[in-house]
Amino acid sequence: MLHNILTVFAKELREVLRDRKTLIFMCVLPVALIPLLASVSVKFVTEANEKARTETLEYAVYHQERMPELLHGFDDVTGFARVDGIAQTEIAAAIEDERIDFALVIPEPPEVGAAHIELHYNTASQTSKIDDRVEEIVDAYAKKVQTDALTQLGLTTAEAREGILTPVVVDTHSTADMREVIGEAAGGLLPYLFIIFCFLGCLYPAIDLAAGEKERGTLETLLLAPVPRVQLVIGKFLVVFVAGVTAAVLAIVGMGAWLLSEGQELRGALGEVVNSVSTLDLVLIGAMLIPTAAIFAAMLLSISIYAKSFKEAQSYTAPLNMIVILPVALAMMPGVELDGTWAMVPLTNTSLAIKELIKGTMDYTLLVLILASTTILAGLLLGFCTWWFRREDVLFRN
Amino acid sequence: MLIVEDLQKRFRLAKKGLFSKKPKTAVVSDPRHQPPWFHAVRGVSFQAQPGTIVGLLGPNGAGKTTLMRMLSTALTPTAGTASFAGIDIVQNPLEVRRKLGFLSGTTGLYGRLTPREMITYYGRLHGVDNQAITTRIAEMSRNLEMDSFLDRQSDTLSAGMKQKVSIARTLIHDPEIVIFDEPTTGLDVSAAQTVLDFIGECCQRGKTVVFSTHHMHEVKRLCDSVVLIHEGARRFIGTVDDMLEQTACEHLDQAFLKLVHTQGNPDHAA
Numbered sequence: 001m002l003h004n005i006l007t008v009f010a011k012e013l014r015e016v017l018r019d020r021k022t023l024i025f026m027c028v029l030p031v032a033l034i035p036l037l038a039s040v041s042v043k044f045v046t047e048a049n050e051k052a053r054t055e056t057l058e059y060a061v062y063h064q065e066r067m068p069e070l071l072h073g074f075d076d077v078t079g080f081a082r083v084d085g086i087a088q089t090e091i092a093a094a095i096e097d098e099r100i101d102f103a104l105v106i107p108e109p110p111e112v113g114a115a116h117i118e119l120h121y122n123t124a125s126q127t128s129k130i131d132d133r134v135e136e137i138v139d140a141y142a143k144k145v146q147t148d149a150l151t152q153l154g155l156t157t158a159e160a161r162e163g164i165l166t167p168v169v170v171d172t173h174s175t176a177d178m179r180e181v182i183g184e185a186a187g188g189l190l191p192y193l194f195i196i197f198c199f200l201g202c203l204y205p206a207i208d209l210a211a212g213e214k215e216r217g218t219l220e221t222l223l224l225a226p227v228p229r230v231q232l233v234i235g236k237f238l239v240v241f242v243a244g245v246t247a248a249v250l251a252i253v254g255m256g257a258w259l260l261s262e263g264q265e266l267r268g269a270l271g272e273v274v275n276s277v278s279t280l281d282l283v284l285i286g287a288m289l290i291p292t293a294a295i296f297a298a299m300l301l302s303i304s305i306y307a308k309s310f311k312e313a314q315s316y317t318a319p320l321n322m323i324v325i326l327p328v329a330l331a332m333m334p335g336v337e338l339d340g341t342w343a344m345v346p347l348t349n350t351s352l353a354i355k356e357l358i359k360g361t362m363d364y365t366l367l368v369l370i371l372a373s374t375t376i377l378a379g380l381l382l383g384f385c386t387w388w389f390r391r392e393d394v395l396f397r398n
Numbered sequence: 399m400l401i402v403e404d405l406q407k408r409f410r411l412a413k414k415g416l417f418s419k420k421p422k423t424a425v426v427s428d429p430r431h432q433p434p435w436f437h438a439v440r441g442v443s444f445q446a447q448p449g450t451i452v453g454l455l456g457p458n459g460a461g462k463t464t465l466m467r468m469l470s471t472a473l474t475p476t477a478g479t480a481s482f483a484g485i486d487i488v489q490n491p492l493e494v495r496r497k498l499g500f501l502s503g504t505t506g507l508y509g510r511l512t513p514r515e516m517i518t519y520y521g522r523l524h525g526v527d528n529q530a531i532t533t534r535i536a537e538m539s540r541n542l543e544m545d546s547f548l549d550r551q552s553d554t555l556s557a558g559m560k561q562k563v564s565i566a567r568t569l570i571h572d573p574e575i576v577i578f579d580e581p582t583t584g585l586d587v588s589a590a591q592t593v594l595d596f597i598g599e600c601c602q603r604g605k606t607v608v609f610s611t612h613h614m615h616e617v618k619r620l621c622d623s624v625v626l627i628h629e630g631a632r633r634f635i636g637t638v639d640d641m642l643e644q645t646a647c648e649h650l651d652q653a654f655l656k657l658v659h660t661q662g663n664p665d666h667a668a
Contacts, residue, residue: 007519011508015508015511019510217505218505221500221567224498224500225495226524226525393410396473
């Protein structure tokens, strides 16, 4: 039995390794794309933030005589350039035409209550820091006005003024470390990438080994070999499975390589998080992806053997992409946390577990539960695949 | 010896689904079409002795391929029996496959493997040991003049070269019975000649041969007996001479058409 399975496995693996398309999806993309995506996204975010923080903002101001000191605040710092000659009625148009970045309309200071300064700017830009930078200056001005008023009332020390303004303060002591906070925010994306690469790694070999074999006319002669069909399926399944695991492991290796090369150079909290992901975490993430690859291999092989041609198999597997993406993306939704129930939901459980491993908050009991449930599902799907492969109406659909 | 007795095969007709297309033309009256079943092969019987060639004739869609797929154990018969050297094809399909070689005109090769790798693969699946595989490949390569392309990737081979590789693949385990399903389809004269020579050689070496073709000159040249199938049922069994005599035709093409277009019970003309 083992001889037959190994014979089929060795032959199929040899063929797969000679297929350029499979090699690209199995080896090149996972190794190259994850570090590339990570590097490019970090670079873009850093540069966009830096630019938003330091670029010179052009602005128009109306009724400046009502708060002349506020305007001094803008004059005293670099990064702001005043533009005159724009009528108040054309503020929106001027911002849209990019003649100015923002406009301030200063109201008549009220006798009682706060003065509401109007800040006009395009809020659609995600990287914009206009409100932060303007508020920083306005807050400093407001603080000065406040301090002057309280001093006139006899509160001459900072402590006395603080005691009146904020008599009770809540000091937050977060139990989450920085790794957990950032892992929660960004940790959903990595399992998504790992799982998708695992799926893509299985995809082409599965189509080639079943539908491709039908199309080439080699399946019938293979079925006439004195080998039980279950052994043929297992040999083919193992190749697809190995391809999926290889793609997933190479994606993790790509990630690991990026962490090693760039992680040390990343500054601040992100660098701290990156450096705290250990080798054991990466190994456990790899372990989570092994039964996942088996699920994909069994599913894709079953679909592929049903198809009459390579093209038909591709059209069947296209909707499967969505079926895979949805549960994986579910792990990125707010409120979806790893617990006993989610641990039983295929793919979402793996995705959540990888996220927890990145955050450093994995409950290892749940890890075992996920591994067990995923392995059982993979076994059932493999059972289905072997049964499916023995059906005449599947093998000889035409 | 191959004994086929009342072999039958039916398939369930596909149900009309939400998206199934309506047929553009009316379904031609076909006795095999009995919803929900399609009776592809209806009680075919014949025998083939070692060292003889049985020609399996019939128009396209007659049921020849289904019959040969049953004989080669790819499909399980719905009813009837077939056995080779006393081994039942349903009860012991693996044992039958060990003694069986199958070649068709549409059989493909593994494009990314070389002929040597592919033949070795099938040899191993048939339980032939490595030493014997090496010896047999060398022998067949010499006989079929395959030396020049034995280690070239199969994708790069011509149709004739590919058919030679298929022949070698069919013979690697030295089968006792060989089934040929339209093996010369799409081949040029030279490649077809190689295949026909090979079929004759199989017969001379005492193998039982079942041979399906549309070319009557091939039937005349090779077949010891003929089984003609139409609409899944046997219409004639006998020698080539019997076929000509019973139809009172000079040529096999005419005899074939006459038998196919004869209405009535199966084996009417036999």
